[in-house]
Amino acid sequence: MHHSHTISVLVENEFGVLARVSGLFSGRGFNIDSLTVAPTNEESLSRMTIVTRGDENVLEQITKQLNKLVDVIKVIDFSDDSAIEREMALIKVTAEDESRAEVLRIVDIFRAKIIDVTPKSYTIEATGAPLKIDAILELLRPLGLKELVRTGAVAIGRGARGWKG
Amino acid sequence: MKMNGARILLESLKREGVDLVFGYPGGTVINLYDELMNVREIRHILPRHEQGGTHAADGYARATGKVGVAIATSGPGATNTVTGIATAYMDSIPMVVICGQVPTPLIGNDAFQEVDMIGITRPITKHSFLIRNPKDIPTIVRKAFYIARSGRPGPVLIDFPKDVQIAQAEFKWPETIDIRGYKPNLEGHPRQVEKAITMMMAARRPVMYVGGGVILANAAEELTQLARRLQFPVTTTLMGLGSFPENDPLALKMLGMHGAYAANMAMTNSDLILAVGARFDDRVTGKIATFAPHAKIIHIDVDPTSIRKNVRVDLPIVGDTRDVLIKMLAELDKQADGIKQLHKNLTAWHEDVTGWKTKHPIGYKQSTTTIKPQYVIQKLRELSNDDAIMATDVGQHQMWAAQFFEFHQPRTLLTSGGLGTMGFGLPAAMGAQAAFPKRQVLCVCGDGGVQMNIQELATMVQNRLPVKIVILNNNFLGMVRQWQELFFDKRYSQTCMELPIDFVKLAEAYGAKGLRTEKPGEVEQVIKEALAYNGPVVMEFKIAREEKVLPMVPAGASLNEMVLNA
Numbered sequence: 134m135h136h137s138h139t140i141s142v143l144v145e146n147e148f149g150v151l152a153r154v155s156g157l158f159s160g161r162g163f164n165i166d167s168l169t170v171a172p173t174n175e176e177s178l179s180r181m182t183i184v185t186r187g188d189e190n191v192l193e194q195i196t197k198q199l200n201k202l203v204d205v206i207k208v209i210d211f212s213d214d215s216a217i218e219r220e221m222a223l224i225k226v227t228a229e230d231e232s233r234a235e236v237l238r239i240v241d242i243f244r245a246k247i248i249d250v251t252p253k254s255y256t257i258e259a260t261g262a263p264l265k266i267d268a269i270l271e272l273l274r275p276l277g278l279k280e281l282v283r284t285g286a287v288a289i290g291r292g293a294r295g296w297k298g
Numbered sequence: 299m300k301m302n303g304a305r306i307l308l309e310s311l312k313r314e315g316v317d318l319v320f321g322y323p324g325g326t327v328i329n330l331y332d333e334l335m336n337v338r339e340i341r342h343i344l345p346r347h348e349q350g351g352t353h354a355a356d357g358y359a360r361a362t363g364k365v366g367v368a369i370a371t372s373g374p375g376a377t378n379t380v381t382g383i384a385t386a387y388m389d390s391i392p393m394v395v396i397c398g399q400v401p402t403p404l405i406g407n408d409a410f411q412e413v414d415m416i417g418i419t420r421p422i423t424k425h426s427f428l429i430r431n432p433k434d435i436p437t438i439v440r441k442a443f444y445i446a447r448s449g450r451p452g453p454v455l456i457d458f459p460k461d462v463q464i465a466q467a468e469f470k471w472p473e474t475i476d477i478r479g480y481k482p483n484l485e486g487h488p489r490q491v492e493k494a495i496t497m498m499m500a501a502r503r504p505v506m507y508v509g510g511g512v513i514l515a516n517a518a519e520e521l522t523q524l525a526r527r528l529q530f531p532v533t534t535t536l537m538g539l540g541s542f543p544e545n546d547p548l549a550l551k552m553l554g555m556h557g558a559y560a561a562n563m564a565m566t567n568s569d570l571i572l573a574v575g576a577r578f579d580d581r582v583t584g585k586i587a588t589f590a591p592h593a594k595i596i597h598i599d600v601d602p603t604s605i606r607k608n609v610r611v612d613l614p615i616v617g618d619t620r621d622v623l624i625k626m627l628a629e630l631d632k633q634a635d636g637i638k639q640l641h642k643n644l645t646a647w648h649e650d651v652t653g654w655k656t657k658h659p660i661g662y663k664q665s666t667t668t669i670k671p672q673y674v675i676q677k678l679r680e681l682s683n684d685d686a687i688m689a690t691d692v693g694q695h696q697m698w699a700a701q702f703f704e705f706h707q708p709r710t711l712l713t714s715g716g717l718g719t720m721g722f723g724l725p726a727a728m729g730a731q732a733a734f735p736k737r738q739v740l741c742v743c744g745d746g747g748v749q750m751n752i753q754e755l756a757t758m759v760q761n762r763l764p765v766k767i768v769i770l771n772n773n774f775l776g777m778v779r780q781w782q783e784l785f786f787d788k789r790y791s792q793t794c795m796e797l798p799i800d801f802v803k804l805a806e807a808y809g810a811k812g813l814r815t816e817k818p819g820e821v822e823q824v825i826k827e828a829l830a831y832n833g834p835v836v837m838e839f840k841i842a843r844e845e846k847v848l849p850m851v852p853a854g855a856s857l858n859e860m861v862l863n864a
């Protein structure tokens with residue numbers, strides 16, 4: 134019932150738009166699991182990717198309420214399997230003595246990268262579907278997670294059709 | 299032609315057809331006010347408080363259907379408009395509020411009288427604009443008015459920094475505007491309309507449930523025709539009062555928490571609800587789980603978010619209510635035989651409805667010794683013109699006005715339904731009177747709420763706005779006291795006003811006329827004298843202090859679990 138849901142929102146690239154969208158979610162008690170925003174290939178537009186949760190009625194309200202905002206130009210609700218999602222994580226883990234090799238093995242399996250090294254730690258860059266990030270974290274956590282930064286998911290529709298912007 | 303930003307704004311207001319604004323000057327709008335002296339076409343009314351000015355602009359909008367305009371200076375002037383903006387937002391009233399702002403370079407520096415108005419009002423405006431460049435003013439004004447009045451109307455804020463008021467630019471009025479993210483869906487889908495007609499023709503126990511959306515869309519005429527053609531009983535929300543004549547045999551009167559028994563019973567027992575411009579608010583539905591358990595629901599609304607927000611809907615029709623109703627009437631033209639059959643099918647239902655109406659009509663126990671508030675309202679109806687406008691404040695008196703003043707025409711009831719703002723009535727009446735100097739404008743208040751914007755009596759006197767103010771004085775915050783009586787063992791915590799106010803003297807201090815009575819036998823004469831007087835009048839009626847608003851559906855109970863006499 135309460136499934137996680139990814140929504141893409143094309144908005145005017147204007148002052149205060151992020152506040153309008155995030156205010157809508159907090160004011161109406163909608164969940165935000167993650168939210169990313171950046172400009173698109175059309176200068177006047179930004180694209181947000183919002184991962185949210187809720188039952189069918191809540192999701193319907195979220196889409197309708199987003200559409201009602203004057204600065205929102207288009208809302209795409211990626212239901213089922215219609216989108217490809219990617220997320221990046223920067224992970225700092227303890228890596229001393231025998232655990233150094235273990236970290237490297239995990240990094241290798243997940244095709245992640247080491248981007249910073251010290252005698253006591255590795256910093257890893259991992260990219261993939263959010264579930265893949267969850268999986269690598271699960272393996273690294275027992276080794277000592279010092280710091281974690283996730284971008285939140287971005288999503289794009291499958292197939293040849295593209296959205297302008 | 300080059301002019302300063304202040305002048306460009308005023309010229310833009312003129313292009314939008316604005317001839318009246320309510321505003322209060324201050325440091326960051328002083329340039330705007332200076333230019334105003336050069337613009338004769340815009341009349342300006344100075345309220346005594348920005349909240350009063352904002353409610354007045356709102357009352358003007360409710361009474362006329364045009365966009366109301368309020369102006370305030372930055373900081374405290376602007377924050378004083380917040381309650382007015384929220385009130386308009388909750389009732390979908392078209393309004394443009396223009397606030398001064400500190401000069402652009404100072405924004406964000408905690409400058410003197412700086413406040414982030416766009417931030418503060420974000421959840422209570424339909425949209426907002428910060429003007430950064432004087433050349434953008436015409437487009438921003440045009441967009442603001444378009445957004446305020448189109449689709450589901452609402453208030454729009456314009457934040458206007460002082461330096462932009464001074465800076466020069468060319469005035470160029472845009473011939474067209476295009477807002478790519480804002481395209482209200484006005485045309486009801488013909489297929490949905492057809493489906494609705496099929497459902498309506500098959501109904502046996504139908505009700506039309508009508509809200510403020512019908513008034514906002516100027517669709518009262520079409521709604522009335524549709525109800526009469528189909529012979530469907532009609533109940534209205536508080537905001538819908540006036541969209542269907544309450545003296546019509548099909549009228550069930552208001553439904554919900556303080557609604558008529560017949561209206562709530564009809565909803566509960568119906569097999570089809572045609573909801574038009576109404577939003578299934580909790581004051582209307584009672585307990586959702588038991589709301590209209592047997593009914594299929596058709597929901598017409600211009601705002602898709604209103605549909606399926608609170609209740610399940612079998613057939614949504616998104617569109618301007620007037621457009622949809624016109625399409626329905628056109629469809630019915632093709633169904634003469636079907637309609638005859640429909641009328642036959644409804645006989646039993648009409649009998650049920652009449653039964654409920656006669657069993658528990660809205661009523662009260664008359665008294666010869668103390669004035670019953672309901673009696674005052676009935677007398678007001680009897681003695682005022684059919685097109686009289688009635689503004690109310692919020693509380694018991696508001697519900698008595700809704701129950702006992704029969705509304706016959708749209709835009710004749712101005713009341714804060716969504717936010718329930720005490721202090722709304724008096725300034726809203728003032729705004730309506732400014733719009734219609736010749737019509738009777740009545741204002742019904744309690745002794746509590748009337749003191750929240752009483753200062754506007756001065757504005758009325760100064761501007762010769764002859765509002766007839768009725769104070770139903772129970773010396774209590776009556777509505778809260780009623781809840782305390784019913785649900786808190788009569789523990790009247792902070793609801794007795796204790797200090798009696800001499801409202802007659804107060805009126806006279808402002809230069810208005812004051813009248814008072816505590817005798818039922820004098821009510822008629824006081825009202826007659828007030829209505830005959832050419833100027834604002836305060837009528838103080840000392841009423842039965844512990845009179846209750848009934849019937850009542852306790853919060854959280856089902857609609858058919860009404861307390862009829864407690």
Ligand SMILES: Cc1ncc(C[n+]2csc(CCOP(=O)(O)OP(=O)(O)O)c2C)c(N)n1
Nearest residue numbers: 693694695718720744745746747775776777
């Ligand atoms: C600004 C504001 N404050 C508080 C309330 C809560 N409230 C609702 S009705 C009411 C009592 C109103 O009393 P009065 O104006 O005397 O009218 P009465 O109910 O006695 O007719 C109160 C305090 C409100 N609606 N608005």
